[in-house]
Amino acid sequence: MPSVCFYFQVHQPMRLRHYTVFDKNDYYFDDYKNASICRKVANKCYLPTNRLILDLINRFDGRFKVAYSITGVLLEQLLTFSPEVMSTFDALAETGCVEFLGETYYHSLSFLYSRNEFVEQVNKHSETINKYFGQTPRIFRNTELIYNNELATLIESTGKFDAIITEGADHILGYRSPNFVYKPKDCKHLKLLLKNYALSDDIAFRFSNRDWTQWPLTADKFAHWISDVNGNGNVVNLFMDYETFGEHQWEDTGIFDFMRHLPETVLRHPDNNFKTPSEVVESYQPVGIVDVPHVISWADIERDLSAWVGNAMQSNAIHELYRLEKKIKQTGNEKIISDWRKLQVSDHFYYMCTKYFADGDVHKYFNPYNSPYDSYINFMNVLGNLNSRCSKTSEKQAASLTPQQKATKRFMKAGSHINKPSELQPIHPGEPVNQE
Amino acid sequence: MKVFMLGWEFPPFISGGLGTACYGLTRAMDQLGMEVTFVLPKMVESSYATHVKLLSPNSWISSASFRLSEFKNVKFHAISSTLQPYTTPDSYRLQIEETLRQKQLSLGGGLSQAGQITCGDDYSTDMYSEVHRYAAVAVELAKTEHFDIVHAHDWMTYPAGIAVSAFTEKPLIVHVHSTEFDRSGENVNQTIYNIERQGMERASKVITVSHLTRSTVINRYGISGDKVEVVYNGVERNGNWSLAETGIKNDEKLVLFLGRITMQKGPEYFLHAAKKVLGVMDNVKFVMVGSGDMMHRSIEMAAELGIGHKVLFTGFLRGEDVQKIYQMADLYVMPSVSEPFGIAPLEALNNDVPVIISKQSGVSEVLTHALKVDFWDTDEIANKMIAVLKYPPLQETLASHGNFEVRKLRWKDAAAKCVKIYEETLVAV
Numbered sequence: 001m002p003s004v005c006f007y008f009q010v011h012q013p014m015r016l017r018h019y020t021v022f023d024k025n026d027y028y029f030d031d032y033k034n035a036s037i038c039r040k041v042a043n044k045c046y047l048p049t050n051r052l053i054l055d056l057i058n059r060f061d062g063r064f065k066v067a068y069s070i071t072g073v074l075l076e077q078l079l080t081f082s083p084e085v086m087s088t089f090d091a092l093a094e095t096g097c098v099e100f101l102g103e104t105y106y107h108s109l110s111f112l113y114s115r116n117e118f119v120e121q122v123n124k125h126s127e128t129i130n131k132y133f134g135q136t137p138r139i140f141r142n143t144e145l146i147y148n149n150e151l152a153t154l155i156e157s158t159g160k161f162d163a164i165i166t167e168g169a170d171h172i173l174g175y176r177s178p179n180f181v182y183k184p185k186d187c188k189h190l191k192l193l194l195k196n197y198a199l200s201d202d203i204a205f206r207f208s209n210r211d212w213t214q215w216p217l218t219a220d221k222f223a224h225w226i227s228d229v230n231g232n233g234n235v236v237n238l239f240m241d242y243e244t245f246g247e248h249q250w251e252d253t254g255i256f257d258f259m260r261h262l263p264e265t266v267l268r269h270p271d272n273n274f275k276t277p278s279e280v281v282e283s284y285q286p287v288g289i290v291d292v293p294h295v296i297s298w299a300d301i302e303r304d305l306s307a308w309v310g311n312a313m314q315s316n317a318i319h320e321l322y323r324l325e326k327k328i329k330q331t332g333n334e335k336i337i338s339d340w341r342k343l344q345v346s347d348h349f350y351y352m353c354t355k356y357f358a359d360g361d362v363h364k365y366f367n368p369y370n371s372p373y374d375s376y377i378n379f380m381n382v383l384g385n386l387n388s389r390c391s392k393t394s395e396k397q398a399a400s401l402t403p404q405q406k407a408t409k410r411f412m413k414a415g416s417h418i419n420k421p422s423e424l425q426p427i428h429p430g431e432p433v434n435q436e
Numbered sequence: 437m438k439v440f441m442l443g444w445e446f447p448p449f450i451s452g453g454l455g456t457a458c459y460g461l462t463r464a465m466d467q468l469g470m471e472v473t474f475v476l477p478k479m480v481e482s483s484y485a486t487h488v489k490l491l492s493p494n495s496w497i498s499s500a501s502f503r504l505s506e507f508k509n510v511k512f513h514a515i516s517s518t519l520q521p522y523t524t525p526d527s528y529r530l531q532i533e534e535t536l537r538q539k540q541l542s543l544g545g546g547l548s549q550a551g552q553i554t555c556g557d558d559y560s561t562d563m564y565s566e567v568h569r570y571a572a573v574a575v576e577l578a579k580t581e582h583f584d585i586v587h588a589h590d591w592m593t594y595p596a597g598i599a600v601s602a603f604t605e606k607p608l609i610v611h612v613h614s615t616e617f618d619r620s621g622e623n624v625n626q627t628i629y630n631i632e633r634q635g636m637e638r639a640s641k642v643i644t645v646s647h648l649t650r651s652t653v654i655n656r657y658g659i660s661g662d663k664v665e666v667v668y669n670g671v672e673r674n675g676n677w678s679l680a681e682t683g684i685k686n687d688e689k690l691v692l693f694l695g696r697i698t699m700q701k702g703p704e705y706f707l708h709a710a711k712k713v714l715g716v717m718d719n720v721k722f723v724m725v726g727s728g729d730m731m732h733r734s735i736e737m738a739a740e741l742g743i744g745h746k747v748l749f750t751g752f753l754r755g756e757d758v759q760k761i762y763q764m765a766d767l768y769v770m771p772s773v774s775e776p777f778g779i780a781p782l783e784a785l786n787n788d789v790p791v792i793i794s795k796q797s798g799v800s801e802v803l804t805h806a807l808k809v810d811f812w813d814t815d816e817i818a819n820k821m822i823a824v825l826k827y828p829p830l831q832e833t834l835a836s837h838g839n840f841e842v843r844k845l846r847w848k849d850a851a852a853k854c855v856k857i858y859e860e861t862l863v864a865v
Contacts, residue, residue, distance in 0.1 A: 020819035021716060312829035354805075354837055373807055376830055377823040 002179065002229040003275040003283070004266055005193070007067040007141070007165065008242040010046070011107050012038060012074050013347035015368045019381045026389055028339060028382045033368060035081045042082040045246035050088040052245075052256060056263050057097045064263045065097045065274045068242070069141050072105030072121075072128050073345055086132065093133040099276035100129045102137030102161065108344035109308060111142055111151055112295070113322040119158065121341070126160065139277040141165040143346050145195065145239075145298040146305070149291065152184030152192070161190065163281045165239065167298040168194035172290055179233025183286040191281050192290055195239040195298065199225060204240040208253035219258050223265035223272075230271055234284045239298075300355075308349040313376040318349055320383060324390070331393040339386055343379070351375035437858060438471040438583040440600060442574065442593035444521050445476065446504075446512075450754065452696055453779045454521045454613050457645070457669050458589055462510060464670070464851035472510045473581050475574055475596075477517035515573045519566055519592050522696060525625070527729070528563035564627060571596035575603050585858050589613060591628055594635025607640040607861045609854075611667075615652050618774040619700055633657045640861045643667050643854065645777035646798025652776075665857055668802050670847035671782035689720045689825045692765040692789070694758070694780050695772075697728035702771035702794065702811045704730075704737060709771070711741045712818035713825075720746065720825060725761055727752045762787035766831065767824045771811045772797050781806065785842045790834035792820050802845060805837035 015037075017030035056064045070089070078085045092098045104110055105125040110118040122140070130136050140161040142151060147166035155161050168178030178194035202222070206212045214221070226236055241248065249255040266272050275283065299307040309315050321343055328340045352372045369375040443458035450456055458476075465472055478500075501513045518532060560566040574596035587609045588597030594610055601608035616624045616632060636642050636657050642664045644650040650666050653659050691710070695701045703724065710722045724734065724747065731749065738747040753761060762768075768784035768791045775797035782799065784791050785806075793800050794811040807820045824831050 020815060021822045022712070022815060022819065312833050313827075316827065316829035354833065370808065371804065373805075373830065373834060376827075377807075377820060380823065380827055380830075381819070 002226055002233055002271070003235045003273050003280060004226060005067070005235050005237045005275050005277055005280050006065075007069065007101065007237070007239045007277060008244075009069050009141075009240070010074055010242040011071040012041060012077060013107065013345040014073055014077065014342050016348070016378055016382055019378050019385070021381050021384065023381065023385065026339075026385060028385075029342070030368070034077060038077045038081040041243060041247055042078070042085045044251070045243050046078075046082070046085045047088060048251075048256065049242065049245040049259075050085070050092060052259060053098075054088070054092055054095070056260070057092070057095045060263055060267065062095070062097050063267060063274060065099075065276045065279070067099040067101055067139070067276050068092075069101035069103050070129070071103065071107040072125050073107060073342065075128060075132065090133065093135065097276070099139070099278055100133050100135050100137055101165070101277065102126050102129070102140045104143055106341045106344045107143050107346055108341070109143060109146065109318065109346050109349070110322075110344060111146065111154075112305075112309075113318065114325055115154065117322075117325060117344075118154075122158070122160075136160075138162045139165060139193070139281070144308070146295060147292060147297075148295045149185045149293060152187050152190055152292075156184075156187045156190040163191040163193055163277060165193045165237075165277065166195070166292075167296055167303060168197055168237070169296050169303045171303070172292050172296060176288065176290075177233050179229050179236055180287040181234065181280065181284040182288055182290045185289055185291040191286055193235075193237055193277055193280065194290075195237050197298070199236060200238045200240050203238065203255075203258075204244045204248065207244075207249050207255060207258070216254070217258065219261035219265045222258075222262060223268065226266055227269045227272060230269075235275070235280050237280075306355065307353050308346055311352070311354050311372075313354075313372065314349045314352045317352065317376060317379050317383070320380070324383075324387060327387075327390045331390050333393050336386065336389055336393065343383065343386070348375070348379055352379070437585070437855070437862075438473070439465070439858070440578060440581060440583040440586045440604075440606070441472050441474045442586070442588040442596050442600075443474055443476050444589060444593075445478075451520070451752070452522055453669075453777065454590060456672075456779050457613055457777075460670055460672055460847040461851055461854065463507065463672075464847035465854070466507045466510050467848065468851055468855065470509060470851070470855060471583075473513065473583060474510050475513045475515060475577060477519040477570060477592075478514035513577055515570060515577070517566060517570050517573075519563075519570055521590070521592075522698075522728075523563065525563045528566070529561065532561050567592050567595050567631070571599040575599045578604055584862060585609060587611060587854070587858075588635065591616070591632045591635065594631055598635060598638045601638065608635075608638055609641050609643060609857065609861065610635045610639040611643045611645075612636070612649055612653060612776070613645055614700075614776045615649065615656070617652055617656055618649075618776055619698075621699065621773070633659075639663070640864065641665060641857050643857065645669055646801050648796075648798045648801065649776040665853075667850050667853045667857075668798075668845060669777050669779050669782070670845050670850045671779065671786050671842050672847065687719065689766045690764050691720060691722045691821060691825070692725065692761060692768045692784070693723065693770075694725040694753075694761070694768065694784075695770065697724060697726050697731040697734055699730060700772060700774050701726075701728070702773045703734045705771040705773075705811050705814055705817065706769055707734060707737050707741060707743070707747065708814040709769070709817035709821060710738075710747060711743050712814060713821050714743055714746055716818075716822055717825065722747045723750060723761065723765070724748070725750045725753050725758070758783075759787070762789055765789045767792065767821060769817065769821065770794060770797065770799075771809070771817060773811050775799070782842045782845060785835070785838040788835045788839055790824055790831050790838060792817065792824070803838065803841060805834055805841050807834070 015030050015033050016028050019028060053066055102122060103125055104121040106121055108121060110121055126137050138161055140155050145167045152164055155164055178196045182192040184190055184192050202217060207217055209215060229236055245255055295305055296303050297305060309318055328337055351367050351369050352375050354372050445455035446459050462472055462474055503511060560569050578600040584606060586597050586601045586606050588594055589611045590613050597608050597610060616629045636653060636659045642653055642659060644653055644664060644666055647666055650664050653664050654661050693706045697703045713720060735749055738744045762784060768781060768789045770778055770781055770793045772794045778797045778799035781791040781793050792807040792809060795808050796811055800808050809817050809820060
């Protein structure tokens with residue numbers, strides 16, 4: 001009896017504004033572009049799809065269930081640009097049929113570069129989800145479904161999650177099917193849910209492709225494929241970008257009608273049901289251990305990291321970014337730390353990808369740049385400014401010392417030749433101290 | 437199929453992209469086995485002419501025919517003429533006066549006849565007359581040749597193309613490497629415009645070097661779109677250059693401008709951007725290679741901007757010197773105001789030098805791995821210059837991907853496309 005487990009990724013990056021090396025202003029984001037894209041996606045996708053999902057949950061009396069993973073950077077934008085979307089997510093949360101997953105607040109690649117930063121971002125995300133939707137995530141998905149054994153061990157060590165989600169890539173599964181629950185290598189309690197990429201991509205990528213032999217895809221046909229899993233799997237994990245509905249696949253492709261009819265056709269078979277990831281984890285025991293020594297992701301044909309760190313520019317940009325971590329955090333300046341974290345959003349590196357001849361369509365989606373080179377230059381200019389702000393802040397901190405501290409400092413600087421108290425100038429608090 | 441090609445200068449006498457294009461295209465046609473009669477204007481010196489067979493040395497047609505060893509199927513005819521690419525009516529007049537003065541000097545000095553230039557009555561003192569005299573000589577030459585199609589490159593050869601085509605009743609192809617709008621902005625020379633338009637109208641097919649130029653031909657010359665075809669230029673991949681060490685140790689970055697220093701190429705935008713770059717970083721030198729009517733103005737401007745010590749003017753460079761300068765360069769910038777194609781960026785990439793090109797250029801249609809700017813946006817040009825000089829990963833990625841990309845732009849393909857156009861034209865006739 002296969003359970004259908006839907007999980008939708010909901011994310012929009014904060015795009016940078018055009019920023020040249022001559023810019024001195026410390027505001028880096030293109031509010032106009034971010035607002036208009038956020039509102040556009042809200043109107044085409046988030047609002048109508050949330051309404052549809054809510055209808056379906058009500059119509060099937062709680063038998064239809066889904067899960068969302070919403071990034072912190074999107075939540076911030078929704079609050080500012082489209083607050084009405086927040087209330088519809090809230091309404092979904094109240095049905096009890098919707099689960100919210102955990103991830104890095106900034107949709108970052110921090111797991112690969114800084115474990116401390118990674119854990120901080122995961123915690124920040126959990127707190128935020130709890131604040132808005134009253135749930136604490138129990139299932140973790142890493143940015144772009146990036147995964148390896150180490151990630152599983154790290155997530156288990158936090159003790160905050162029951163399972164982790166990743167790509168059901170052929171080269172990690174071999175002959176095995178993604179339609180079971182597995183256990184990550186070296187983990188005691190944590191379970192692993194794997195994306196059924198064939199069936200997921202039928203909806204996410206192939207749905208409107210008229211060259212596809214299965215076009216047009218109807219709810220009946222799809223439900224039939226799901227029922228085929230019967231006896232050969234416990235769960236079909238359908239993981240995809242939420243923008244599939246109305247944005248990647250436009251309304252006129254019939255994607256909403258497909259989704260409207262899918263639950264009834266799936267549930268027509270008495271053995272089928274819908275489950276959230278947490279319910280799947282409770283219902284099924286792991287059937288085996290999956291060993292992933294090398295990093296995988298859900299991107300492109302390669303299922304690797306090449307879309308984000310595949311060329312010299314990407315690698316340089318991301319290493320320069322994380323090299324600043326200590327310096328940034330030492331400033332203790334909330335604004336600087338938050339700007340630095342917003343630069344970690346994986347999309348910034350995706351825009352720098354040069355392998356767009358084969359995978360071009362997806363890479364160009366909402367890409368604010370004309371070329372990967374422009375995006376690298378822009379990013380490095382912003383990073384340069386951020387770096388200079390750190391240095392300035394530490395100077396300012398030095399400048400904001402109390403007169404006594406300054407005097408001590410000056411005394412230390414002046415050297416050991418003034419060592420008799422009588423030679424020291426008296427300093428009265430409140431009196432202006434000459435700048436050095 | 438045999439082609440009667442009215443072309444321009446050949447190496448080593450190359451003064452710009454037009455000569456490079458004629459050479460590359462003809463060489464590729466030769467390799468495709470096409471028979472080409474290549475006619476070009478040339479100042480034929482007597483001493484030089486004795487080594488080659490003079491067709492009619494004493495008549496008013498001074499022309500020399502010769503073959504070059506590297507070309508199997510191409511026969512060359514140099515018509516003695518003072519026409520040169522990129523001349524304007526004014527510069528032509530100056531040049532003729534200079535030639536005559538030199539001739540009088542040499543005669544007056546009682547020098548031997550060897551080395552004397554066979555000019556004088558042969559040449560017209562204004563350029564338009566010379567263009568038509570050239571056409572008349574081309575017709576005389578064409579009488580002795582057999583061919584199927586006439587192919588003329590840029591306006592000075594259009595009258596010759598029209599005349600030869602009319603006389604022999606063979607179809608004419610005109611190849612537009614640049615238009616009067618590119619050379620003079622909106623201040624067009626009406627006579628030249630008329631000659632260009634007449635050539636395009638009389639032609640069975642018009643070949644342009646980019647879609648940018650194609651739309652100029654359609655919109656500004658009123659030519660019907662179905663007879664205008666785009667053939668992109670290629671780049672010569674010459675693997676056996678001896679990468680001789682320049683011997684110059686230099687920790688300074690070098691930014692290159694290479695092209696004629698004329699209004700069309702936007703030298704002032706290069707200098708203004710250079711000024712902005714130098715406000716941010718110091719270890720950079722800017723090198724301007726080429727000559728042209730804005731050279732002196734540019735030298736003055738560099739001084740006025742207070743960056744005279746950072747900008748070097750080399751004048752016109754050829755062959756090995758060009759290779760050397762590419763090897764020294766960290767970045768090539770082409771801020772052209774108007775550029776029908778632009779071969780130089782391809783050559784830069786061929787030498788692993790990353791390029792910044794203006795969006796207002798034909799070559800930006802074929803290059804993805806290049807930084808593109810509006811020629812007037814000197815802030816952005818400077819921004820991108822600094823980025824390339826400051827971040828080695830950017831420089832490397834642009835150079836390696838760009839180098840890979842230009843390998844796909846081959847003269848062989850350009851030649852094959854021309855041949856296809858010939859065939860279509862001949863079928864239609």
